[in-house]
Structures are given as structure tokens and as C-alpha cells.
Amino acid sequence: MRGWWQELAGLVLPVDCAGCGAPRVVLCARCRAALAGGGAGRARPAAAPAGLPVVHAGAAYGDAVRAVVLAHKERGALPLAGPLGAALAAAVLSGGAGGEGGEGEAGGLVLVPVPSTRRQTRARGHDPGRRIALAASARLRGAGVPARVVPVLRLRRRVADQAGLGARERWENLAGALEARAAGVRSAGGARIVVVDDVMTTGATLAEAARALRAGGLRVTGAAVVAASADSFRAGPGDGFPRGRGKRRRIA
Secondary structure, three states: OHHHHHHHHHHHOOOEOOOOOOEOOOOOHHHHHHOOOOOOEEEOOOOOOOOOOOEEEEEEOOHHHHHHHHHHHHOOOHHHHHHHHHHHHHHHHHOOOOOOOOOOHHHOEEEEEOOOOHHHHHHHOOOHHHHHHHHHHHHHHHOOOOEEEOOOEEEOOOOOOOOOOOHHHHHHHHOOOEEEOHHHHHHHOOOEEEEEEEEEOOOHHHHHHHHHHHHOOOOEEEEEEEEEOHHHEOOOOOOOOOOOOOOOOOOO
């Protein structure tokens, strides 16, 4: 109910840019460009948790990008899923997961979003991670990459709100909290698996997601996020996902 109403309201009511506040536009050209993937690259926290896969981010988390992410996640600005999905798709391609050939080609590419808690989904009126993943998969398919979203993961116990927690506290909060659904494992089997989320801070969430997928018998190719902190970027030669061979496609 809340979702379709907000989407309709965004079409007929004047709004300001979610990134910079420019009047009468959902997202201005400058803020949209910040999410276009021009700065996509590998990102890794200084104190990365054990088991963290290779991570690529579409943009640095700050200023306009941070404002857009929060507007979509916390304020239900649903039309922003498209630009955020473009950044996520660019991150996936930055890692080479959209390349041709390589192990698991028959199963294509599967994006596995980190699940929100039921409480968060009810409060927000939508699941932002899944919505962005769906937008990213559509972008990838438009670029010729056979991508799909499979909700493999689910929470097996309650977790505390991560806001305000340090790196060690986040890991302790999340350790063992996720598990792979049997139906999801069957659907994703044989594909290249990329864990996706909106933002990476300490890497604890992505590490736990990767652990749960491996425990379910899936091979995790890497992880991709819309944004990561600027000081976590580690771009350089050979920094693609493992076995990420093939041509890198462009997102229009």
C-alpha cells in the first residue's frame, strides 16, 4: 500500500533532488552521475573480517551518494532504486562477474541480496536491498549479462540494530545470524554468486552472508555494493572477482 502510493506521489508532486536538494527533480544530473559507476572499483576495509569475499563498490559513500541511499532506504523514495541499481550493476561489472566464460556460465549470474529483518521491512514499507538488486539485475540484462536475483538468505535469529556498533561488535552481532534457504540454494546452484548490499562499512554483513552461502554449498564469486567509504577503495590491476575472466560490459 505504502509503496505504490509513494511511487505515484513522486510522479505528480514537486520534489527536490535527494542528493543535493536541487528543486523540482527527483535526482539532478550531477547526483545521478555520481551513481553512474565512473568511480567503481575494489573496496576493502582496513580491518577486514575473516571470510570477506572480494568486494567492489559503485561509488564512494559520502555527501550526495549517502543522501540518496538514505532517502531510498529510510524515507521510501522508491524511484531512486533505479540510479542506485545502476551503481550496483557497475560494481558487479567492475569485478568482472559479468564477463563471458568461466566456471558456472551455464547458471548465469545470481545476485543474492542481504535480507532485511521483518521489522525493518514493515517499518520502511519495502525491502531496499532487494529492490536495488532487482534494478541492478535489469541493468545487467540490458547490457547482455544474464543476471537474476535469488533471495537465498534469511535470518535465523534476531540481531541488534547495527547503527553505532564498532567493527568487532558488528561481527559478534551478526555471527551465525544468516542461513541459506534450501529452495534458494537449488535455484542458485551452478551460477556465479555475488552477494549484494547497499553500503559496506566494516564488511561484517557481507562476510556473514558469504559464510552462510558457503555453508549451504554455494560458491561465492564476490560481493558488490552501491557504495563504500572512500578510504576503503583498493583499486588496482588484477583486483577483479576470482575467475572473473572475459569482457567487461558497459552500463548505458
